Amino acid sequence: MWASAVVKYVCAGITKLKKYKEPYIRVNICWEVGEEKKCVTLPKEEAYATRDWVEENNGCVFWFQALPD
Numbered sequence: 001m002w003a004s005a006v007v008k009y010v011c012a013g014i015t016k017l018k019k020y021k022e023p024y025i026r027v028n029i030c031w032e033v034g035e036e037k038k039c040v041t042l043p044k045e046e047a048y049a050t051r052d053w054v055e056e057n058n059g060c061v062f063w064f065q066a067l068p069d
Helices: 044-056
Strands: 002-011 014-023 026-033 036-043 060-067
Touching: 026 044, 036 044, 044 060
Parallel strands: none
Antiparallel strands: 002 014, 026 036, 026 060
16 A cells, blocks of 8 residues: 655755655564563554554564565
């Protein structure tokens, strides 16, 4: 699956908008914090935020894999 995005950039003093498609990346992530173990599939941004949360709470991420489309 692909998501559309618009990028604004300036070239030679002229502001331009460019539309492109970026992949919608999903990630399998498994972690353990204390007695809780969990495996889920999340959008990339949520998976990275979850990984940061797990590490901040002295947990362990033992599986982190991007999925192909």
